[in-house]
Amino acid sequence: MLSLLIVDDEVYIARKIQASVNWEDLGIFEVCLAHNIRQAKEIIESRQIDIVICDIEMPQGTGIDLLAWVRERELPIAFIYLTCHSEFEYAKKAIQLGSLDYLLKPVQPDELRSAVAGAAKKIDKEKPLHVEQFWQDLLQQRISSSPSSLYNSIDKRQLPYSENTRMLPVLIGIHQWEKKLSPLDENRLEYAIRKAAEEIVLADRSGIILHVKRGTLLLLLSECPIRGTDLTELSSKLQLFIHESAKYFYCKLSCYPGRFVSVPEILGLYEKLADSHWNNVSRWMRVLPFRERAECLLELPGPPMNVWSEMLKQGDKSRLQDDIARLLESWRSVEGLDVKRLQQFYQSFMQMCLFTMQRQGLQADGRFLSLLSPERARTATSSLEDLETWAKELVEEALGTVHEEDEQQLLIEKIKRYITLHIDQGLSRQYIADHIGLSPGYVAKLFKKAAGVSVSDYIVEEKMRIAKELLAKSDMTVSSVALAVGFSNFAYFSAIFKKKVRSTPVDYRRNTGLCRNSIER
Incomplete structure (x- = not known):
């Protein structure tokens, strides 16, 4: 049912407008009259007015002033102007303030009826939006939830709630999508879920369903006396x-049904229901009526991190993953199990893996570290299933790092053996790469990372190591030693040797006590 206010300073015209249309046919069951802005404001403040038909030029203020006053108070009232003035400035100002129509006097009954019918249709369409906006403002705390402030906002917005209104909130929380979705597809499915809730739950009772945030809907059911x-x-x-x-x-x-409460109590109960959903880590796809959440007082079987660390060192993946699964499954029936307990497990298990890898001389790479991101931490601790999946993936990556390190170490040893065996030949990254079966660039990068020196520097160091050994333990001439480690130019060999060893080859041999008089060159 809608209510109408006619504002005109000429009493005769106001009454003529009142009598010119069968208002009940348009869904209007109350028609009020005012002859100046003061009277109009008093009626608007004391009654719920939906539509105003208003003259513009009046002695105590214009219809434009009245509309501006209404807009300042954010009242959802549709305005239709009747005036003798066709000046553009009036029409422009009316449009700027949101007037629904602008009609010139004398207006014909059919024209007036059509304008009011359009206003009624627009109001019927927008009323649910006004209601939803109120609840969104409350849940997002854009308006105060104190009773006096809240009921004042309800009156101001002309909403169908009072101090006697009682509603039951039901939080609908999405735990997990069964398939990978784009953000757009996720939004579409959440809208479909909302419509399904309306059809199934609100089919035969009054209420509203709101999209609060991603993955969270709130159903508000009106109390049914019957x-x-x-x-x-x-x-x-x-x-x-x-x-x-x-x-x-x-x-x-x-789904988390609350209890019937007054409008000011809705926000507090919603927050408790949201907390219940946040801490629901094991009981999915259930209807869980609200009750004050109990702390997890039972002692949980603790994760044997020392044992698991040893399993990780030994590479016993299957046994470690089975142990993780058994432990987390034993937690499933624990009353009061919450996100906090899962976060404690997450921290302990993460530290165990990092500590074990560090003791093994290993560094966590990018793939491993991606499992420790804040976003992954949030999803991993949202349920026992997600925590188990995360822990098993972490084990896979940790052991994969160990395996990679072992493979890389074997490659480094293979490169070093090749260099030693071919020390008397011309060595280059390309020859070594061809022997290993990898690209020169990758060989150089891998060797530098593992050995701490470049391939070329290592070759020189190995040549000097073997040269010192031959000078100290054999009677080969210095020239022969130079050839044995791949130097055809004796002077160049001597210069490199002196630079690296800080001694000439001859002085080095003399200082080792193995100088032979016959050995000069």
């Missing part, structure tokens, strides 16, 4: 809704 507060039928419908959502929308979700 049904009372029995939740048995509601629980059955919610369970059907959960089943249908899993079947058609690829998601696992749970």
Whole structure:
């Protein structure tokens, strides 16, 4: 039902407008009259007015002033102007302030009827939006939830709630999508889930469903005097809704019915329901009526991190992963198990893996570190299933790093052996790479990372090591030693030797006590 206010300083015209249309045919069951802005404001403040038909030029203020006053108070009232003035500036100002129509006097009844019918249709379309905006403002705390402030906002917005209104909030929380979705597809499916909730749960009772944030919907059910507060039928419908959502929308979700409360109590109860969903790590796809959450007082079987560290060192992947699965499964039936306990496991297991790898002389690479990102930490601790998946992946990556390090070490040893065996030949990255079967660039990068020196520097160091050994332990001439380590130019060999050893080859041999008089060159 809608209400109408006619504002005109000429009493005769106001009454003529009142009598010119059958208002009930348009869904209007109350028509009020005012002859100046003061009277109009008093009526608007004391009644719920939906549509105003207003003259522009009046002795105590214009219709434009009245519309501006209404807009300042954010009242959802549609304005239709009747005036003798056709000046553009009036029409422009009316449009800027959101006037719905602008009609010139004398207006014909059919024209007026059409304008009011359009306003009524627009109001019917927008009223649900006004209601939803109110709840969004409350849940996002853009308006105060104190009773006096909240009821004042309700009156101001002309919403159908009072101090006697009682509503039951039901939080719908999405745990997981069963398939990988783009953000757009996820939004589409959340909209489909919302429509499904309307069809299944709100089919025969009054209420509204809101999209609060990603993965969270809130159903607000109005109290039904006939049904009372029995939740048995509601629980059955919610369970059907959960089943249908899993079947058609690829998601696992749970529903958390609260209790019937007054409008100012909705925000506090919603926050408690949201906390219940956040801490639901093991009981998915259920209807979970609200109750004050109990702390997890039972002693949980603790993870044997020392044992698991040893398994990781030994590379016993299957046994370690089986142990993880058994432990987390034993937690499933624990009353009060929450995100905090899962976060504690996450921290302990992560530190164990990093410590074990460090003791093995290994560094975590990019793939391993990606499993420790803040976003992955949040998803890993959202459920026992996600935590188990994360822990097993971390084991895979840790052991993969060990395996890679072992393979790389074998390659480094192979490169070093090749250099030693071919020390008397011309050596280059290309020859070594061809022998190993890898690209020269990769060989250089891998060797530098593992050995701490470049391939070329290592070759020189190896040549000097063998040269010193031959000078100290054999009676080969210095020239022969130079040839034995790949130097055809004796002077160049001597210069490199002196630079690296800080002694000439002859002095080095003399200082080792193995100088032979016959050995000069």
